[in-house]
Amino acid sequence: MNHKLILQYLGKVLSLLAAFMLLPLLVSLVNGDLIEARGFVFTILMLMAVGIPLGRLKASTTKLYAKEGFIIVAVSWLALSFFGALPFYFSGAIPSFIDCLFETVSGFTTTGASILRDVESLSPGILLWRSFTHWIGGMGVLIFLMAIIPAVAGDRALHLLKAESPGHDPGKLVPKMHQTSMLLYVIYLVLTVVEILLLLAGGMSPFHSIITAMGTASTGGFSSMNASIAGFNSLYCEIVVAVFMFLFGINFNIFYLLFIRRLTGALKNEELRVYFGVVVAAIALITINLTGTTYPTVGQSLRYAAFQVCSYITTTGFFSITQMNWPLFSRMILLALMFFGGCSGSTAGGLKISRIVIVWKEIRRALFQIIHPRSVEIVKLDGKAVDKGLVHGVCVYCCLCIFLFFSSLFIVSLDNMDVETTVSAVASCLNNVGAALGKVGPGGNYADFSPLSKGVLAFNMLLGRLELYPLLLLISPRTWRTV
Amino acid sequence: MNIVIVGDGKVGYSLAEQLCKEGYNITVIDKNAEALMHTQETLDVMGVLGNGASIAVQNQAGVPDCDVLIAATSADEMNMLCCLTAKNLGAKHTIARIRNPEYMSQLQTLKEQFGLSMTVNPELETAREIARVIKFSPALKIETFSKGRVELIEFKISQNSPIAHKKLMELPAATNTQVLICAVDRDNQVHIPGGDFQLLPEDHIHITGTTADITRFLHSIGEDGMPIRRIMIVGGGRICYYLCHMLLEDRGIDIKIVEKNRDRCDELCELLPKVTVIHGDGSDIELLESEGMDQMDAFIALTGMDEENLIMSMVASHKGIPKIITKTARFKYMPLISRMGIDTVVNPKSTTTSQIVQYVRAMSNAEGSNIITLHKILDGNAEAAEFVATEKTRHLDTPLKNLRLKENLLIAVIVRDGKVIIPHGQDIIRKGDSVIVVTSEHRLTDLNDIFRD
Numbered sequence: 001m002n003h004k005l006i007l008q009y010l011g012k013v014l015s016l017l018a019a020f021m022l023l024p025l026l027v028s029l030v031n032g033d034l035i036e037a038r039g040f041v042f043t044i045l046m047l048m049a050v051g052i053p054l055g056r057l058k059a060s061t062t063k064l065y066a067k068e069g070f071i072i073v074a075v076s077w078l079a080l081s082f083f084g085a086l087p088f089y090f091s092g093a094i095p096s097f098i099d100c101l102f103e104t105v106s107g108f109t110t111t112g113a114s115i116l117r118d119v120e121s122l123s124p125g126i127l128l129w130r131s132f133t134h135w136i137g138g139m140g141v142l143i144f145l146m147a148i149i150p151a152v153a154g155d156r157a158l159h160l161l162k163a164e165s166p167g168h169d170p171g172k173l174v175p176k177m178h179q180t181s182m183l184l185y186v187i188y189l190v191l192t193v194v195e196i197l198l199l200l201a202g203g204m205s206p207f208h209s210i211i212t213a214m215g216t217a218s219t220g221g222f223s224s225m226n227a228s229i230a231g232f233n234s235l236y237c238e239i240v241v242a243v244f245m246f247l248f249g250i251n252f253n254i255f256y257l258l259f260i261r262r263l264t265g266a267l268k269n270e271e272l273r274v275y276f277g278v279v280v281a282a283i284a285l286i287t288i289n290l291t292g293t294t295y296p297t298v299g300q301s302l303r304y305a306a307f308q309v310c311s312y313i314t315t316t317g318f319f320s321i322t323q324m325n326w327p328l329f330s331r332m333i334l335l336a337l338m339f340f341g342g343c344s345g346s347t348a349g350g351l352k353i354s355r356i357v358i359v360w361k362e363i364r365r366a367l368f369q370i371i372h373p374r375s376v377e378i379v380k381l382d383g384k385a386v387d388k389g390l391v392h393g394v395c396v397y398c399c400l401c402i403f404l405f406f407s408s409l410f411i412v413s414l415d416n417m418d419v420e421t422t423v424s425a426v427a428s429c430l431n432n433v434g435a436a437l438g439k440v441g442p443g444g445n446y447a448d449f450s451p452l453s454k455g456v457l458a459f460n461m462l463l464g465r466l467e468l469y470p471l472l473l474l475i476s477p478r479t480w481r482t483v
Numbered sequence: 484m485n486i487v488i489v490g491d492g493k494v495g496y497s498l499a500e501q502l503c504k505e506g507y508n509i510t511v512i513d514k515n516a517e518a519l520m521h522t523q524e525t526l527d528v529m530g531v532l533g534n535g536a537s538i539a540v541q542n543q544a545g546v547p548d549c550d551v552l553i554a555a556t557s558a559d560e561m562n563m564l565c566c567l568t569a570k571n572l573g574a575k576h577t578i579a580r581i582r583n584p585e586y587m588s589q590l591q592t593l594k595e596q597f598g599l600s601m602t603v604n605p606e607l608e609t610a611r612e613i614a615r616v617i618k619f620s621p622a623l624k625i626e627t628f629s630k631g632r633v634e635l636i637e638f639k640i641s642q643n644s645p646i647a648h649k650k651l652m653e654l655p656a657a658t659n660t661q662v663l664i665c666a667v668d669r670d671n672q673v674h675i676p677g678g679d680f681q682l683l684p685e686d687h688i689h690i691t692g693t694t695a696d697i698t699r700f701l702h703s704i705g706e707d708g709m710p711i712r713r714i715m716i717v718g719g720g721r722i723c724y725y726l727c728h729m730l731l732e733d734r735g736i737d738i739k740i741v742e743k744n745r746d747r748c749d750e751l752c753e754l755l756p757k758v759t760v761i762h763g764d765g766s767d768i769e770l771l772e773s774e775g776m777d778q779m780d781a782f783i784a785l786t787g788m789d790e791e792n793l794i795m796s797m798v799a800s801h802k803g804i805p806k807i808i809t810k811t812a813r814f815k816y817m818p819l820i821s822r823m824g825i826d827t828v829v830n831p832k833s834t835t836t837s838q839i840v841q842y843v844r845a846m847s848n849a850e851g852s853n854i855i856t857l858h859k860i861l862d863g864n865a866e867a868a869e870f871v872a873t874e875k876t877r878h879l880d881t882p883l884k885n886l887r888l889k890e891n892l893l894i895a896v897i898v899r900d901g902k903v904i905i906p907h908g909q910d911i912i913r914k915g916d917s918v919i920v921v922t923s924e925h926r927l928t929d930l931n932d933i934f935r936d
Contacts, residue, residue, distance in 0.1 A: 066524070155503070155527045175485070175508040175529040384532075387516060 001480065004059035006072050011054025012152065013076040013141055017083055018047035020136060021129070024087070028125030036125050039090030047083055062154070067479065069159025073142060074470035077462060080141060081105045084133055093126045098451045105458040107133030109465035110347060112221025112317040112434030113425075115447045115454070119226050124207060131214040131222050137465065138218025138347040139188050140164040146181040153177035163470050167344025168355050168394050173256045187255045188347075192217040195244045202236040212237075216244045219348045221317030221434035227443065228319045228435075229307070238303070238320045242310045246279065249314035249342030270382045271343050271354045275313075278353070282309045282337060286330045293327050305330075312337040315349035317434025319442035331437050335424055338431045349432025349464050351398060358386060358394045400468055405430055408460050412453045425449070429460040484508065484847050485549040487574070489535030489565045490556035491518045493812055494580065494605065497836045498553060499528050502843060505926060510544045536564040538572065547573040551600075551843060554579045555835075559586060567597050576600040576846065578839060582607070584724060603838050605831035610725035612829055613808055617730060617781060619694075620708035620806055621701050623687070623826045626858040628869045629898045629917050635665070635691050635858065635867055638706070639826060642684045645704050652678040658703040661905045662692035665895040665921040666865050673864045673923045675891045689860060691867075691895040691919065693903045711780040711806055717741045717765030717795055718786035719751050722810065722831070726783070727755050739774060741765045743786075766791045768798055781806035789813055793820065800824040833863060844928050854928065855917070865923040867895065870930040872916045877931055884908030887935040892922040894933070 025040040064072075085104040088094045094103060099115045106113045107130055116122070122130070136144065142160045146153035157177040162170050172180040192213050199209035211224040225231030229241055250272060257266040266272075283306050290301035307320040312334045324331065341350015361379045368377060379386045408426045415422070421438030425446070428436035440446055446454065463471055473479045484507045488495050491513035499509050499522060509528040512535040513519045519530040533540035535556065546552060552569040554562035559581045566577035578601045586593065590602055615625040622636035640647050646654060651664055667674045668687040674680065682688065690697055701707060712735060716723050719742035730736050738758040742748050748762045763770045765786055776782065782799040784792035789811045796809040800823075808827045811820070820828055841857035856869040872879060878886055883894060883906055897904040898917040904910060912918055920933055927933065 153527065156525060157527065158524050172529045175510050175527070177527050179508075 001071070001482075002059055002061065002063075002065075002068050004057050005062060005064065005068055006075060007054045008057045008059055009072045009142070009145075009152075010075055010079060011051045011057065012145055012149070014047045014051030014079060014083065015055055016141065016145055016148075017080060018044045018051060020132065021047070021087070024125045024129035024132060027128050028123070031124055033123050033125060036087075036091040036093070036123055039087045039092075040125070040129075042090050043083060043086040046086070064154070064156040064159055066159050066162075067473070069156075070163045070470045070473045071479065072160065073163040073466060074474035076141060077108065077466060077470075078474075080108055080137075081458075081462070084108060084129075087129055088126065091123075091126060093122055096451075098454055099447075102446070102454045102458045103130065104133060105461050106429075106434065107131070107220065107222060108137035109432050109461040110134050110138050110218040110220035110315075110349065111429060111432045111461045111464075112215065113429055113436075113440070113457070113461070114222065114434070114445050115449075117445055117447055119224065127211060127224055128207075131211045131220070131224075134218040134220030134222055135192070135214040138220065139184055143181045143184060146177055147185045150178040153181060164466070165345065166347075166349070166465075166467055167251075167352055168358065168397070169390060170345060173253060183256060184252055187252050187259075188217060191244070191247065191255075195240065198240045199237060202234060202240060204232060204234075204237060208232070212241065213244075215318065216241055216316060217248055217347065219245065219248050219314045219316040219342065219346070219432075221311070223318060227322050230320050230322050230442075235303070238307050241318060242307045245310040245314045245316045245318070248316075249275065249310075249346050249348045251343040251345035253345055254343075268382070271357060274357055275343050275353045278337075278340060279309055279313060282313065282333055286326075286333055289327055289330045294325060308334060309337065311435070312433060313340055313348075313350075314342045314346075315431050315433040317428070319435055322443050324437060324441040324443075331420075335427060335437065338424075338427050338433045338436075341431060351401060351431075354381065355394045355398060357381065358391055359398055362391050362395060397468065401430070404460070404463060404468065408456050411456045412449070415448075415450050415453050417448075425457065426460065429457040430464045432461060432464045484551070484843075485510070485545060486843065487512065487541075487544050487546050487549045487552045487569070489513075489552065489554045489562070491515065491522050491530075492555065492557060493832050494555045494835050496522055496526075497832050498555060498839060499526055501836050501840050503528055505840070505844065507843070507847075510549075512540060512544050536561060536568055538568060541565075541568055541572055549574050551576045551578060551846070553577075553839060556580075559583050563593065563597050563599075566599055570598040578603065578842065580605065580835065582721060584721060601839075601842055603835050605835040606721040607725050608834045608838065609810070609829050609831045610722050610729060612834060613722070613726050613783065614729040616808060616827055617711050617714065617806070618733070620711050620781075621706045624860075626860070626867065628691075628856050628858075628867075628896070628919050629903075632693065632898060632901065633691060633896050633903055633919060634694055634697060635689055635860070635895075635919075636697060637687055637689050637860070638701070640682055640684050640686045640688060641706075644684065644706070646682055647684045649682055650678070651676055651680050651682070658700050660692075660700040660703060661696050662690050662700045663893075663895055663905050664688050665691050665867070665893050666861060666923065668861050668864075671862075673861050675865070675893050675921065675923050687861075689867075689921070691921075692905060696903075709780065709805065711736070713737050713739075713779045714781045714783065715739045715741070715771070715774070715776060715779045716783045716785060717771070718784065718792075718810075719744075719747050719760070720785060720787065722785050723783075724751070724754060726785075727758055731755070731757055739779075741771065741774065765795060768795075771795070771798075776804070777802050779804055781808065783808045785810045787812075789816070793823070793825065796825045797823055833859065847928060860921075861923075865921060866927075867919060867921045868927050869917055869919045870927075872912050872914055872918055872930055874914055875931070876912065876914070877934060878912070879914055880911050882909050882911055888933055889922075889925055889935055891924045892920065892933055895919045895921045 021040050021044050028037040081104050085100040088100040094100045102115050142164050173183050174180050195213040196209045208224050215222050254266045286305035287301045291298050295301045304321055311318045341352050342348025344352040344354045365377045379391050412426055413422050424436035425440045486507050487510045489512045491511050499511050503509050503526050511528055512531045523530045531544040546569050552574045554565040562579040566579045569577050577599050579599050581602045582604045624637040626635040666689040667676050719740045741761045743764050748760050751760050782804045784795045792809050796807050799807050809825050810829050837859040845854045854868050858867045894906050896919040897906050
């Protein structure tokens, strides 16, 4: 294990975090909130004190192997969570440190689960930092680092992309890693700005537009209102946010293909088609279920169903209703959608549609094999054979996900809450959704969980965002053994 | 500049590595997922899985917008088809590796028909490299510039050489010749020496000058070398075939080929009537000895197995054969090999790579003074490049001593109207001059790159 190299990357990440904090610091200063500004200044100084010396370390070999790639990502994200929590603590916005950590992890991992009972009482600087963590975490810090420092995006940087980027097989858009990460961030930024402009056009204030757009772009779900999107009480805003949630659940490769005018290639993408199909089917089922039972008209049912489906499948976790008095069938569909997640290569969490498709095809193949033991069939995605090793990896990933889900469930169940709350809270954190069902559904929050459960849930969020492996490798003794 | 490489084998990888270092955007196409994954993980390139001659795959790899497509798969026909497809899709330049001797006579037609910008034949180039060293025996390696007017030779300083422990500035007086030592390899460290650099035994030095001057220089320090008459070659592949053709142009050279494959032996007999062909395993030392290995002037190991080549060469070295030339496919062993007493190592892969890199570099420099020749020396740790000075070149007609050149860089030779000048402080660069520059750190695409300002 190349410790110096790992620390060197960590140093660069921390320096970058210090730079990111200048933005909320500026907002605090403009608002004249000096205690809060002091909190940011303290954190920035600490980050610089640790980050700059580490960033200057010289490793004897700069060759990055898969192992180092995973560990760099895991260590960076843990450090981000710790230092990112400090402004909340120093400014006194959130008194308990475990709560600060929970809120920050929830931010960086784009979960959007909050322990705050009253968001509207927070000052703009803290609110902005809370949502800004979403935006940074959505596309990834190391990818940002690669976009701004070409030297970081060296020959072996693919390992970093693979460890940080979601999906079963992350790859590049263009030959150079530096340009790939730049393109990803440009697409991300442009879409975010377009959403901000559309929300402004709908009469939302600039501050709320920025917070909401950051929450949507990263598929995070932190809002500046206690009642989330329902608080704005505007059909136009709901439509804009729902459409953008859907868009940010799409693989960014598709936007790139559209950008270079390869329309057919983009529309033929199998994952995109399944994603679209699942969204339409879920909206239809929930609308039918809601009409007459919860809401009187089809129009109303469709409005709430569409928004909630987009919010849960992309693992954003915004809501446009203040209370979830929906029938159980609809709620269970939402629970299932949490596990689906968006497309690979998007900012969404969950298992990802591509994995579901591969597992589904593998199950069909395995069943067919039982009837025709000598048959030869291969799993295909987009008309191309998926490597057997990759199929195996996807199956292992899904099983591991279920295993971790139940392990966490047992610990959280010690709090003795109701089944729906416990199950959905764990599912929600593991899949980076945020809002769940029951007490943690629309209008609720995570404040009532015990510190132990909060810790487990926060760990689940990190596991979910980094797709399990980096963190598990970090705590596995085998990683650290030399032989 | 966008470059697509078809074929992720030894040459493909080495090309991708080299061109990636030069900062181009590289996409590699191959059918082998495992090889492709390894390339993507170790180099900053993009991989596309599939048949490189298929239009769909080429489209996916961005061939329509690419500047160069290099086809380096193992099959000549495949390479030609790749280039033809790419040309039709809109690739600006195409380079194909074509190495079947039977196609060599029709290369010009092929180039025209398929619209190829360049063809490369690693085996032919390697054979040329070996032939040069055989014909000029003191040198370990020879590269040429300016249509052969200037040579760059590598040469090892022996223990009791008169120039050992001498400083460079004392050399002209000691040898009374016009040559320049432009690079020194000491313990795998590259030095671009200045006047007060002291030479030590076992140093590998690189000398530039005219053939006549270099011969005189070597004569003055007692390193004439002896003419090579009897040659044993183990491994009768394509390099061997090309090499025998070249060597047999001179009278009085006797060649003995040892080849394992009976059918190939018959072919060689037919193609090369003047050589002796022995059917047998070259790794069988007994056989080599009975065929008179000890009396040979030169031993050349050209089998397809690196390990066999190295072991045979070590045996030959032990027997005191004066000239030993070994082919290896893998580049990474070079530092080890030079310690084993095997001095001349040829590597078809690196020969091909530097040929293509030279072409690509010259192309990426649309205006100004193009690279004419580029040689990677010292296992690729330094390069010697030849440029022509044009009106765009800065600091023309300024005495060299007044120029501020980059570090670890040396103007080795200036060729003016066919006359070779070993430059001194008061010499100047004029428009139209060929300038040969040696550097260990910089990557030069233009003559102006050598100046600090």
